[in-house]
Amino acid sequence: MIAPQGVLDKEAFCTQVIACQETMFRTAKAILRQDEDAEDAVQDAICTAFASRESLRDIQRFKPWILRILTNKCYDLCRKRRPVVDLEDVADRLAAETTDPIRRMTLWQAVMSLNDDLRVTVTLFYYEGFSVREIGQILGISEAAVKTRLSRGRARLRLILEEK
Amino acid sequence: MRCKMDQFDEMLKKRAAEEPFPIPQDYAGRVFQTCAGLEETKPRSRRSHRWAACAAAALALFIAVPNVSPAAAAAMAEVPLLGAIVEIITFRSYTYDDGHGAANVTVPELGGSGAAEEISQQVREYTDRLIARFEEDCKTLGTGYEALDVSSTVVTDTEQWFTLRVDAVQTQAGAYQFSRFYHIDKTTGETVSLRDLFRKDTDYVAVLSAQVRQQMDARMAENQEADYFPENFADIDPEQNFYWNEAGDLVLVFDEYAIAPGSMGMQEFTIPANVYEALLK
Numbered sequence: 001m002i003a004p005q006g007v008l009d010k011e012a013f014c015t016q017v018i019a020c021q022e023t024m025f026r027t028a029k030a031i032l033r034q035d036e037d038a039e040d041a042v043q044d045a046i047c048t049a050f051a052s053r054e055s056l057r058d059i060q061r062f063k064p065w066i067l068r069i070l071t072n073k074c075y076d077l078c079r080k081r082r083p084v085v086d087l088e089d090v091a092d093r094l095a096a097e098t099t100d101p102i103r104r105m106t107l108w109q110a111v112m113s114l115n116d117d118l119r120v121t122v123t124l125f126y127y128e129g130f131s132v133r134e135i136g137q138i139l140g141i142s143e144a145a146v147k148t149r150l151s152r153g154r155a156r157l158r159l160i161l162e163e164k
Numbered sequence: 165m166r167c168k169m170d171q172f173d174e175m176l177k178k179r180a181a182e183e184p185f186p187i188p189q190d191y192a193g194r195v196f197q198t199c200a201g202l203e204e205t206k207p208r209s210r211r212s213h214r215w216a217a218c219a220a221a222a223l224a225l226f227i228a229v230p231n232v233s234p235a236a237a238a239a240m241a242e243v244p245l246l247g248a249i250v251e252i253i254t255f256r257s258y259t260y261d262d263g264h265g266a267a268n269v270t271v272p273e274l275g276g277s278g279a280a281e282e283i284s285q286q287v288r289e290y291t292d293r294l295i296a297r298f299e300e301d302c303k304t305l306g307t308g309y310e311a312l313d314v315s316s317t318v319v320t321d322t323e324q325w326f327t328l329r330v331d332a333v334q335t336q337a338g339a340y341q342f343s344r345f346y347h348i349d350k351t352t353g354e355t356v357s358l359r360d361l362f363r364k365d366t367d368y369v370a371v372l373s374a375q376v377r378q379q380m381d382a383r384m385a386e387n388q389e390a391d392y393f394p395e396n397f398a399d400i401d402p403e404q405n406f407y408w409n410e411a412g413d414l415v416l417v418f419d420e421y422a423i424a425p426g427s428m429g430m431q432e433f434t435i436p437a438n439v440y441e442a443l444l445k
Contacts, residue, residue, distance in 0.1 A: 014199035055303040107179040145421035
């Protein structure tokens, strides 16, 4: 299906990483909420991706490929993270709740108020423009599950954004 | 309604593209530094795995697999001859374990007729895809954990029907269970999907979907813990998974997450014969 290609050299790999660094941060932040955790996950994912770059068969698929590695790193971090509530952890949510009604809530604030599973799905769809199929591949879930999450996320966003 | 939804989607995408997104000041520098610090090393070598095909030993192993229902185990005890035209020739077993990834796949090889060989080929292609995906995930997961378990059972073996059910569970951050059903109509010697049961001029999808929707509503009314997404359920797949239960009723099967939250597991709906019998071929 995909013609075999050589393994990416460091320069080509880094060019690809830098081109999708914003997507990586946004995806990690959608799962982990905290900037520092998201940055740690991105750094970790870059190192893992580079070490296993021979598994990337098509450079056109670089972005979903590295995002799959990144989301796995994020879920690993979630499992290891202490079950405590840090104020920073909910900073975006607090911001969302205290927003002056006259001043419009940003879409990102609304996204961050969604439940765990919905945030990353909605982010990949609306911010990054991935298809349902691609999101399923990145998150390792079925297309039906993606559609369900999108549908719930969309309904929730409509409620939040149109009521404010 | 759809138009309104599309407009809302477009609005969200526009806002996502236009609104400023807060990125920490040090982030770009950190990515750059990480990239700069990468060291060119030899790519990791592939871990070993094995496919085994051995009839007698695998058979004993297969019946001992946990979660195989007593009925299925009894059906399997009848191998290798299940019917006039469907034989289980051997079992293909794939195992893998490296501490981070573990796979256990056992499926039968069928023979005895063209239809049985066709099903066997479909199952082989299906499990090959699952295994390829698993191996790919193992390479990208790093220190994460990945598991794949595939087992199969003969759910129906009557004079007319042979049905093989292949169950898979993929585990990463959470577990995802899904199944495929393969049918042979022994009277015709043909493989059969849901579509093949009904006449072409009938709208069996609409009829069965309405019945599923009705049963979802009834279950939610009866049990507060039943939590379906009827608003997200449009129609069944024209090739929706199904099987015939012991009473001979048509049972539609939905994978985990397809129509309900993961906590509800896979869902089955038994369709009364009077709902669909007029549509049958």
